Amino acid sequence: MLSTTPRTRLGREKQRGSTDRNDLYQVLDSGLFCHLGVVTDGHPMVVPTGYGRIGETLYLHGSTGAKSLRAGDGTEVCVTVTHVDGIVLARSIFNHSVNYRSAIIYGQARLVTDEQERLDALRALSEQLAPGQWDYARPPSRKELAATAVLALSLAEASVKIRRGAPQDEPEDYALPVWAGVLPLVTSWGEPVPDPVLPEGIDAPVHIVERE
Amino acid sequence: MLSTTPRTRLGREKQRGSTDRNDLYQVLDSGLFCHLGVVTDGHPMVVPTGYGRIGETLYLHGSTGAKSLRAGDGTEVCVTVTHVDGIVLARSIFNHSVNYRSAIIYGQARLVTDEQERLDALRALSEQLAPGQWDYARPPSRKELAATAVLALSLAEASVKIRRGAPQDEPEDYALPVWAGVLPLVTSWGEPVPDPVLPEGIDAPVHIVERE
Numbered sequence: 001m002l003s004t005t006p007r008t009r010l011g012r013e014k015q016r017g018s019t020d021r022n023d024l025y026q027v028l029d030s031g032l033f034c035h036l037g038v039v040t041d042g043h044p045m046v047v048p049t050g051y052g053r054i055g056e057t058l059y060l061h062g063s064t065g066a067k068s069l070r071a072g073d074g075t076e077v078c079v080t081v082t083h084v085d086g087i088v089l090a091r092s093i094f095n096h097s098v099n100y101r102s103a104i105i106y107g108q109a110r111l112v113t114d115e116q117e118r119l120d121a122l123r124a125l126s127e128q129l130a131p132g133q134w135d136y137a138r139p140p141s142r143k144e145l146a147a148t149a150v151l152a153l154s155l156a157e158a159s160v161k162i163r164r165g166a167p168q169d170e171p172e173d174y175a176l177p178v179w180a181g182v183l184p185l186v187t188s189w190g191e192p193v194p195d196p197v198l199p200e201g202i203d204a205p206v207h208i209v210e211r212e
Numbered sequence: 213m214l215s216t217t218p219r220t221r222l223g224r225e226k227q228r229g230s231t232d233r234n235d236l237y238q239v240l241d242s243g244l245f246c247h248l249g250v251v252t253d254g255h256p257m258v259v260p261t262g263y264g265r266i267g268e269t270l271y272l273h274g275s276t277g278a279k280s281l282r283a284g285d286g287t288e289v290c291v292t293v294t295h296v297d298g299i300v301l302a303r304s305i306f307n308h309s310v311n312y313r314s315a316i317i318y319g320q321a322r323l324v325t326d327e328q329e330r331l332d333a334l335r336a337l338s339e340q341l342a343p344g345q346w347d348y349a350r351p352p353s354r355k356e357l358a359a360t361a362v363l364a365l366s367l368a369e370a371s372v373k374i375r376r377g378a379p380q381d382e383p384e385d386y387a388l389p390v391w392a393g394v395l396p397l398v399t400s401w402g403e404p405v406p407d408p409v410l411p412e413g414i415d416a417p418v419h420i421v422e423r424e
Contacts, residue, residue, distance in 0.1 A: 007252075007255070007257070032296055032299075032310075032397075033294070033296060033310065035247040035249075035258050035292055035294070036258075037247075037249045037256035037257065037258035037290075038256055039251050039254065039255070039256050040219075042251065042288070043219070043251070043288045043290070043318065044249035044250055044251050044256050044257075044258075044288060044289060044290040045219070045249065045256075045290050045316075045318075046247050046248075046249035046256075046258050046290045046291070046292040046316065047292065047316070048292065048294040048296075048312065048314055050310070076254070076255045076256060077256060078249075078255070078256040078257050078258045079258070080247055080258040080259065080260065082245070082247070082260040084244055084245060084260075086402075086405075087244075087341055087342050089342060089345060089349070089404075089420065090349065091349060091350055092349055092350040092351075092352070092356075093334075093338055093345065093346060093349050093350065093351060093352050094352050094353070094356040094360075096338065096341065096342055096345065096349070098244075098245065098262070098341070100260065102260055104257075104258065104259070106255065106257075122305075126305055126308065129299060129308065129310070130299050130301060130308055130395075133301060133305065133308065134305060136390065137301070137302065137303060137304055137305050137308070137390055138303055138304040138305065138385060138388060138390065139304075139305060140304070140305050140306050141306070144304075144306040148306075166407040166408060166409075167407055173350060174409065176350060177414060178348065178349055178350065178414070179406070179410065179414050179415060179416045179417055179420070180406070180407040180410055181404055181405050181406040181407045181410065181416065182404070182405045182407075183342075183401055183402070183404050183405075183420055183423065184401065184402030184403070184404075184405065185244075185399060185400075185401065185402070186399070186400050186401070186402045187397060187398070187399050188397075188398050188400070189395055189396065189397065189398070190298075190395070190396030190397070190398045191396070192301075192393055192394070192395050192396075193298075193393050193394045193395075193396065194391070194392070194393040195378040195379055195392040195393045195394075196378060197378075197386065198391065198392055198393065202389060202390070202391050203391060204391045204393065205391055208301065208391070208395055211395065
């Protein structure tokens with residue numbers, strides 16, 4: 001169960017809220033990147049960045065010099081992951097909508113210093129973006145690890161919203177001669193494009209070619 | 213030209229920054245939704261929402277009761293639009309990356325009260341999400357308009373980052389027998405799904421069926 005706090009309580013469209021932790025995991029695990037919100041000098045700052053999940057913890061990473069991560073360490077952050085699944089075309093402009101799945105996580109980010117947790121987190125981050133690559137490509141060197149900051153965020157305070165299905169029109173609008181329905185938005189992987197300087201004879205590995 | 217301010221100056225990966233306003237317009241005009249960042253009670257809050265652009269102004273809308281919009285009116289906001297175009301698979305884990313186009317806009321949101329500007333903004337918002345629908349579906353009623361808050365955000369303070377092309381590996385890693393390249397992420401429209409209660413004989417309009 002997802003517990004409700006003043007921040008995660010849904011003010012509107014409560015029927016879209018989910019309190020099932022599995023929905024939270026599903027939204028997070030099927031995403032490629034999140035939007036990280038921090039407050040810098042009193043102003044909001046929202047940047048796209050990668051993430052990974054291990055159990056009840058979300059991990060973020062970046063250069064030790066990144067502005068967004070400097071602001072995030074030890075301070076309140078908000079991480080949002082959004083999937084848009086389709087455009088909902090209603091009979092009225094007002095009831096147009098979007099089919100989506102989104103997760104919003106609030107909490108205080110913690111800079112990860114334990115070496116094993118850092119490695120596990122970086123592996124989770126890498127596998128989230130490019131499954132199979134951690135065991136395939138060259139592992140991080142000591143110098144590369146030192147240049148990477150890893151932040152941890154508990155999933156304790158999270159909300160999930162999901163909208164699926166047909167438009168919800170005003171009762172009197174159903175008689176209008178207007179088409180209504182959903183235009184699905186489909187995301188898929190294209191054919192792998194080799195680095196132009198890749199030597200001949202090195203094929204793309206199966207986990208890339210057959211990625212789902 | 214995009215001017216540089218302390219907030220939009222790129223701290224890292226400066227080569228990915230663009231100062232071409234046309235890049236800003238392209239990123240915004242080809243997006244479906246943004247992530248709106250606001251500060252509420254000192255905490256960041258990031259929510260996905262729709263937007264539209266008219267010239268140098270970005271418009272957002274929502275219910276007059278939405279928490280995020282209440283916090284946004286007259287206060288500093290950050291709007292981020294991100295397109296992920298592919299996963300960059302390098303020879304080392306450390307140099308894995310993402311091909312993306314993103315725009316970040318900072319500024320003070322203004323609640324739009326002029327009726328004509330509100331209508332123009334709502335039209336832009338509608339056309340951004342579902343081009344052609346504004347002139348096809350039932351227009352907003354007076355009551356629906358009254359329930360809708362519209363915020364305007366100047367594009368004066370914006371930054372754009374774009375990464376394209378092959379991985380950038382460490383010089384010594386190019387000799388590794390590791391495949392490297394880009395796995396493109398492709399977004400496309402599926403077949404329109406009619407509302408189950410749609411009467412027979414109402415076909416989806418051309419602007420839906422042939423949406424690019």
